Amino acid sequence: xxxxxxxxxxxxxxxxxxxxxxxxxxxxxxxxxxxxxxxxxxxxxxxxxxxxxxxxxxxxxxxxxxxxxxxxxxxxxxxxxxxxxxxxxxxxxxxxxxxxxxxxxxxxxxxxxxxxxxxxxxxxxxxxxxxxxxxxxxxxxxxxxxxxxxxxxxxxxxxxxxxxxxxxxxxxxxxxxxxxxxxxxxxxxxxxxxxxxxxxxxxxxxxxxxxxxxxxxxxxxxxxxxxxxxx
Ligand SMILES: *Cc1c(COP(=O)(O)O)cnc(C)c1O
Numbered sequence: 001x002x003x004x005x006x007x008x009x010x011x012x013x014x015x016x017x018x019x020x021x022x023x024x025x026x027x028x029x030x031x032x033x034x035x036x037x038x039x040x041x042x043x044x045x046x047x048x049x050x051x052x053x054x055x056x057x058x059x060x061x062x063x064x065x066x067x068x069x070x071x072x073x074x075x076x077x078x079x080x081x082x083x084x085x086x087x088x089x090x091x092x093x094x095x096x097x098x099x100x101x102x103x104x105x106x107x108x109x110x111x112x113x114x115x116x117x118x119x120x121x122x123x124x125x126x127x128x129x130x131x132x133x134x135x136x137x138x139x140x141x142x143x144x145x146x147x148x149x150x151x152x153x154x155x156x157x158x159x160x161x162x163x164x165x166x167x168x169x170x171x172x173x174x175x176x177x178x179x180x181x182x183x184x185x186x187x188x189x190x191x192x193x194x195x196x197x198x199x200x201x202x203x204x205x206x207x208x209x210x211x212x213x214x215x216x217x218x219x220x221x222x223x224x225x226x227x228x229x230x231x
Contacts, residue, residue: 002042002046003228005052008227011225015209018209028213036056036057037058037227038059038060038221039223044069044075048073048075050075050077057080058077059082059101066097079096080101082164082221085100094123100123100124102126103148103152106151109158110151116157123158128165129145129183131183142182142186146193149190164202180212183215184201187201201216205220205224
């Protein structure tokens with residue numbers, strides 16, 4: 001049984017409270033951190049709940065699942081791809097998602113740019129960086145991020161909003177915190193080098209949103225704490 005809307009509202013309130021505490025500790029304005037609802041594995045109602053609450057967007061980590069779910073709802077909400085994207089699905093992703101956060105290779109940049117051109121749209125993207133140097137995670141090597149950004153900025157049909165990362169799984173919160181600090185430092189350096197704002201720092205999930213906000217996250221991606229455990 002999927003959770004009720006009332007339960008969803010209660011959970012969202014609890015997450016907002018955690019976000020507010022983290023913002024207060026960091027001396028940040030809570031309006032500067034967006035809550036992205038991660039609806040993967042959950043029914044279309046998950047996106048409808050998020051829309052009713054007034055959230056801007058939901059996140060899905062698989063192209064096919066996101067496309068199918070989106071077709072089953074009229075929820076007025078944006079859909080963002082946050083999971084690994086294979087280049088043979090680039091066109092489908094460009095067509096059905098409002099932003100792709102998981103762009104981590106030159107090949108993907110090229111294919112998304114071409115697909116967006118054919119679709120006559122500008123596709124907003126984030127570059128996913130493996131800022132925790134975790135062998136288990138996707139994302140560009142931080143040392144390659146400059147080159148990848150250069151290629152993405154050259155894509156006439158792409159708009160680069162910022163960077164995204166996933167922290168390594170660790171019982172030690174300082175591991176996530178260091179990963180997020182790395183991403184922010186990298187962003188600051190790239191923004192200065194290329195003269196672009198790269199405003200968005202998509203970092204933080206249910207277990208590490210406080211560390212992410214402390215290090216400058218502008219968007220936390222929350223699944224479990226909003227909708228419960230995935231099967
Ligand atoms: C599943 C997922 C999340 C949400 O994780 P929770 O721990 O359930 O909050 C965030 N980001 C990405 C990339 C994910 O795949």
